[in-house]
Amino acid sequence: MAIGFGWAMKADMAGDAYFYMYGFCEGDIDYSKTKDFPAGRWEIGEDWQGAILTLTELETLNFEEAQPLIIGYLKASSNWFLRA
Numbered sequence: 001m002a003i004g005f006g007w008a009m010k011a012d013m014a015g016d017a018y019f020y021m022y023g024f025c026e027g028d029i030d031y032s033k034t035k036d037f038p039a040g041r042w043e044i045g046e047d048w049q050g051a052i053l054t055l056t057e058l059e060t061l062n063f064e065e066a067q068p069l070i071i072g073y074l075k076a077s078s079n080w081f082l083r084a
Helices: 063-083
Strands: 002-008 018-023 041-045 049-054
Touching: 002 063, 018 063, 049 063
Parallel strands: none
Antiparallel strands: 002 018, 018 049, 041 049
C-alpha cells in the first residue's frame, strides 16, 4: 500500500482548497467499510477516491482549535488506509 498526502487548490470536488489523502495498491481498495471522521470526509467517485479536509472546515478556527482537527484527520485516514 502506498499513501499519498498533500494540499490542493480549490476544486469542484471539494468546493475549496483542501488536504487530501489517498491510497494506492495492486488491486482495488474496498471503500465500503470507511468510517466517518471528526473532521473531513471520504470522497469516493469515479475519478478519485480518498479522504479530504477542506479549508472551509478550518477557516473560522484559530491554530489551537484547528491543529487537533488536522491531526485527527491525518491519523484517522492514514490508519484506515494502512488497514485496508
